[in-house]
Amino acid sequence: MEHAIDVDNLVVRRGGRTVLDGISCRMPAGSITGLVGPSGSGKTTLMRAIVGVQKIVSGTVTVLGRPAGEPWLRQRVGYLTQAPSVYADLTLRENARYFASLYEGITSEDVDRAIHDVGLADAADQVVGTMSGGQHSRASLACVLLAKPQLLILDEPTVGQDPVLRDELWKRFRELANAGSTIVVSSHVMDEAGRCEQLVMIRNGVIIAHDTPDAVRAAAGTDDLDAAFLTLIREKASVGAPSASADSFVATPEVAK
Amino acid sequence: MNARILFSTTHRVLNQLRHDKRTLALTVVVPALLLTLIYYVFDGQKQVFNHVGLIMLGIFPFVLMFLITSIAMLRERTTGTLERLLTTPLAKADLLFGYALAFAVVALLQGVVLTAIAYWAFGLSVNGNIWLVLVIAVADAILGMALGLLCSAFAQTEFQAVQFMPAVVFPQLFLCGLFAGRDEMAGFLGGISKALPMTYAVEGLEQVGAFAGTTAIMWRDLGIVLGAAVVALALAAATLRRRTD
Numbered sequence: 001m002e003h004a005i006d007v008d009n010l011v012v013r014r015g016g017r018t019v020l021d022g023i024s025c026r027m028p029a030g031s032i033t034g035l036v037g038p039s040g041s042g043k044t045t046l047m048r049a050i051v052g053v054q055k056i057v058s059g060t061v062t063v064l065g066r067p068a069g070e071p072w073l074r075q076r077v078g079y080l081t082q083a084p085s086v087y088a089d090l091t092l093r094e095n096a097r098y099f100a101s102l103y104e105g106i107t108s109e110d111v112d113r114a115i116h117d118v119g120l121a122d123a124a125d126q127v128v129g130t131m132s133g134g135q136h137s138r139a140s141l142a143c144v145l146l147a148k149p150q151l152l153i154l155d156e157p158t159v160g161q162d163p164v165l166r167d168e169l170w171k172r173f174r175e176l177a178n179a180g181s182t183i184v185v186s187s188h189v190m191d192e193a194g195r196c197e198q199l200v201m202i203r204n205g206v207i208i209a210h211d212t213p214d215a216v217r218a219a220a221g222t223d224d225l226d227a228a229f230l231t232l233i234r235e236k237a238s239v240g241a242p243s244a245s246a247d248s249f250v251a252t253p254e255v256a257k
Numbered sequence: 258m259n260a261r262i263l264f265s266t267t268h269r270v271l272n273q274l275r276h277d278k279r280t281l282a283l284t285v286v287v288p289a290l291l292l293t294l295i296y297y298v299f300d301g302q303k304q305v306f307n308h309v310g311l312i313m314l315g316i317f318p319f320v321l322m323f324l325i326t327s328i329a330m331l332r333e334r335t336t337g338t339l340e341r342l343l344t345t346p347l348a349k350a351d352l353l354f355g356y357a358l359a360f361a362v363v364a365l366l367q368g369v370v371l372t373a374i375a376y377w378a379f380g381l382s383v384n385g386n387i388w389l390v391l392v393i394a395v396a397d398a399i400l401g402m403a404l405g406l407l408c409s410a411f412a413q414t415e416f417q418a419v420q421f422m423p424a425v426v427f428p429q430l431f432l433c434g435l436f437a438g439r440d441e442m443a444g445f446l447g448g449i450s451k452a453l454p455m456t457y458a459v460e461g462l463e464q465v466g467a468f469a470g471t472t473a474i475m476w477r478d479l480g481i482v483l484g485a486a487v488v489a490l491a492l493a494a495a496t497l498r499r500r501t502d
Binding site for chain 1 (some may be wrong): 266
């Protein structure tokens with residue numbers, strides 16, 4: 001199995017606090033990995049480390065066979081930040097054209113396609129600052145999708161979106177993965193986590209589960225991912241020293257294609 | 258650096274200004290009003306206005322561009338677009354010089370209006386060519402803009418950013434020879450003034466005011482002002498960090 005992402009014993013400290021405490025995990029190429037965990041658990045920090053914008057203390061992060069953050073990767077990795085990061089004083093189309101111009105070989109069809117994919121074809125010429133919160137987030141997502149990256153790191157891409165839109169966005173993510181893109185997506189919505197090939201559950205900077213959604217359900221003895229998530233979080237909290245269980249969870253599960 | 262990304266960044270910044278017509282209007286109207294104020298402060302004192310008004314043609318654009326660009330770059334930082342840009346193939350110099358080109362266009366517009374008002378409305382007279390005044394005024398604006406971009410790299414908040422203006426601009430203003438001749442200051446200040454780029458901006462304008470034709474000192478001063486701007490932009494690019502805490 002070829003891995004698009006290989007994180008080995010990653011330690012990150014921010015503001016004097018250890019945010020990631022020796023995390024190791026691998027994500028297979030062409031798969032969708034869900035990153036779940038309580039707020040403040042280190043999901044965004046892990047994503048930033050994979051993109052290569054996070055200062056790290058120790059450990060390695062290898063992305064598409066190269067050290068994270070290498071210039072070669074910038075053409076191939078797309079990162080959606082949690083807060084929408086587009087120019088509020090430009091229209092969606094102006095934003096999209098600008099971000100497209102930063103990459104090699106992105107056509108205006110790619111730009112239109114990305115705007116259409118996030119359901120904003122009718123609002124393409126609207127100034128982003130006048131959009132609703134959900135539309136603003138999708139405008140930001142469009143500016144990532146248009147670059148057709150090999151690796152997509154999406155920090156809560158569907159927050160604040162209605163169920164119909166969420167479903168459409170997930171179908172698009174699946175299409176991209178089927179076409180060979182690797183996707184890492186953080187989410188708080190468990191029905192979304194169920195659509196991933198594998199889940200990485202983080203709590204207090206350590207991985208408490210790394211497996212397929214089915215295996216996570218089985219381990220927690222429930223059919224419901226929400227309940228499984230709560231069970232695992234509470235179980236690990238009572239067990240304490242989380243690194244003791246690392247071996248059993250770090251192994252990458254075989255992904256059924 | 259990459260020409261496509263550089264020009265597309267310039268285009269994007271100009272697009273943002275196009276959507277913000279009030280800011281665009283202010284960059285032209287504010288220095289014009291200030292110059293009008295100076296004209297009436299020295300009511301009837303033609304010789305004084307010929308000196309002070311001339312120097313103000315360089316100083317107003319410098320100060321205003323400093324403020325605008327330091328806020329512009331801070332805005333990239335606080336809205337998260339800077340972090341996003343730094344995950345793309347864009348080189349840091351593409352961003353800084355892209356901004357510089359865009360604001361140079363604005364500075365040209367500002368300089369044309371300001372110089373035209375000084376020349377035709379207020380009868381500013383210089384011994385040299387009035388076009389050289391425009392060239393030096395635009396160079397001063399570019400210098401202010403480059404220093405603003407550099408300072409914003411050190412500002413994490415708006416409160417910090419606005420205080421860099423008096424910290425960086427006022428000493429240059431006091432020491433440039435406008436308030437007191439540079440040979441009248443305490444000796445060590447004269448030395449410091451030689452290290453500050455605005456000194457050369459003012460000296461260059463004074464050269465155009467005093468002499469017909471161009472002088473070697475004027476060309477040297479123009480070169481120093483533009484050179485300082487390029488150094489400031491390169492430093493600003495070097496201080497941007499892709500990896501942060």
